[in-house]
Amino acid sequence: MGVITSPAEFDFAIRMNEPPDLFELRLDRLVRVIDRLENKISRLRAPLVITARHPIEGGTNRLSPSERHNLLARFLSRARYIDVELRSAPVFVSLFRLARRQNVRRIISVHHLKSTPSPSRLRAQARAAKTYGADFFKVATRTDTPAQLTRLLDFAAAQDVDIAVSAMGIGKLGAASRVLLACCGSALVYVSLGRSDIEGQMSLDQLRAFGTASRG
Numbered sequence: 509m510g511v512i513t514s515p516a517e518f519d520f521a522i523r524m525n526e527p528p529d530l531f532e533l534r535l536d537r538l539v540r541v542i543d544r545l546e547n548k549i550s551r552l553r554a555p556l557v558i559t560a561r562h563p564i565e566g567g568t569n570r571l572s573p574s575e576r577h578n579l580l581a582r583f584l585s586r587a588r589y590i591d592v593e594l595r596s597a598p599v600f601v602s603l604f605r606l607a608r609r610q611n612v613r614r615i616i617s618v619h620h621l622k623s624t625p626s627p628s629r630l631r632a633q634a635r636a637a638k639t640y641g642a643d644f645f646k647v648a649t650r651t652d653t654p655a656q657l658t659r660l661l662d663f664a665a666a667q668d669v670d671i672a673v674s675a676m677g678i679g680k681l682g683a684a685s686r687v688l689l690a691c692c693g694s695a696l697v698y699v700s701l702g703r704s705d706i707e708g709q710m711s712l713d714q715l716r717a718f719g720t721a722s723r724g
Contacts, residue, residue: 509528511531511701511709512534515545518538518548521552531557532591533583535579535580536559537568539569539575550586555588556583556587558580558591559590562593565621577599577603581606585610588612589614589643590607594636597636604640614641614643614644615644616640616646618645618648619647620648620649621678623649623656624659633645634669644671645671646674648675651680652679653680654681657684660675664694665692674694676698676709680708683710697715699714
């Protein structure tokens with residue numbers, strides 16, 4: 509999945525001859541230019557994931573819950589998936605219901621930007637996501653140390669939660685985590701379309717190069 513965070517990335521995504529399977533629109537990062545980009549969304553040649561990230565979990569522009577809700581509702585009809593953080597799920601229940609009626613699949617996510625919790629805590633969060641009707645549980649955690657990476661891998665490998673899991677690391681071992689987790693069957697793999705400001709996030713070109721090398 510290619511993540512679009514700026515007008516330049518949006519325009520690049522439109523021009524791509526070989527787009528990824530999905531594009532994620534980071535509406536919180538695009539909010540100041542979204543009126544200008546809205547009419548061009550139909551030119552993106554891959555289905556969309558929409559998200560407006562909570563400020564505590566990496567969101568920008570200090571959007572309030574109502575501002576985030578309105579952004580997501582505005583673009584719901586354009587989306588294949590909607591991504592909302594677990595902490596926001598109780599506030600956005602009505603939006604989940606609307607998404608279900610419109611056949612938009614639901615991703616519920618958590619972003620542990622400073623640590624990697626124990627596998628048992630991550631399992632509890634995955635189960636909580638399931639209770640809100642999530643089709644996917646997305647988890648991103650800090651992986652600066654081998655111990656943190658091991659905890660994330662242990663959670664992803666356990667396969668003892670009844671929900672599809674997309675797991676990834678950020679930080680010093682973030683790139684390694686994404687390769688390992690992709691090989692382990694992470695449901696969704698997130699990549700940048702150019703240079704990323706997220707430490708450890710691979711680019712689409714890097715992921716494709718890795719896939720070519722591994723097949724060889």
